[in-house]
Amino acid sequence: MRFGTWNVRNLYRSGSLTAAARELATNKLDLVGVKEVRWDTRGTGRAEDYNFFYGKGNENHQLGTTTVMREEFVSERMSYIAPRGRWCNNIVLNVHAPSEEKSNDSKDSFYEELQQVFLSFS
Numbered sequence: 001m002r003f004g005t006w007n008v009r010n011l012y013r014s015g016s017l018t019a020a021a022r023e024l025a026t027n028k029l030d031l032v033g034v035k036e037v038r039w040d041t042r043g044t045g046r047a048e049d050y051n052f053f054y055g056k057g058n059e060n061h062q063l064g065t066t067t068v069m070r071e072e073f074v075s076e077r078m079s080y081i082a083p084r085g086r087w088c089n090n091i092v093l094n095v096h097a098p099s100e101e102k103s104n105d106s107k108d109s110f111y112e113e114l115q116q117v118f119l120s121f122s
Contacts, residue, residue: 001083001090004032011037011066020068021048030070030083037064074117077110082121091121 004027011017011034024032025048037054045052054066073079080093095114098107 004029007035017047032068034066
């Protein structure tokens with residue numbers, strides 16, 4: 001897994017989120033702390049293969065931080081991150097399994113999809 005930190009000076013311009021994501025991909029970073037984002041709201045965004053979780057700066061578009069991570073979405077019930085390590089790769093799988101009262105078809109479908117995801121890692 002490759003970590004990084006980056007003072008971008010400003011992401012408050014059109015297209016800058018995509019440009020930042022491309023730069024992260026070029027450097028093969030998986031998890032990054034970004035400073036001086038300068039957005040005046042809080043929320044999430046996606047660009048390229050990265051998810052941006054950004055905090056609020058101030059009303060003058062100063063300061064602000066963002067945590068960026070590479071994540072893969074499989075479906076509305078499944079996502080994962082697969083950070084590369086020096087000696088082995090890691091996989092963090094986030095799933096929302098169907099509850100007991102859901103139909104057997106939906107549960108079967110979910111577990112078949114989960115099995116496919118597991119097979120893709122081997």
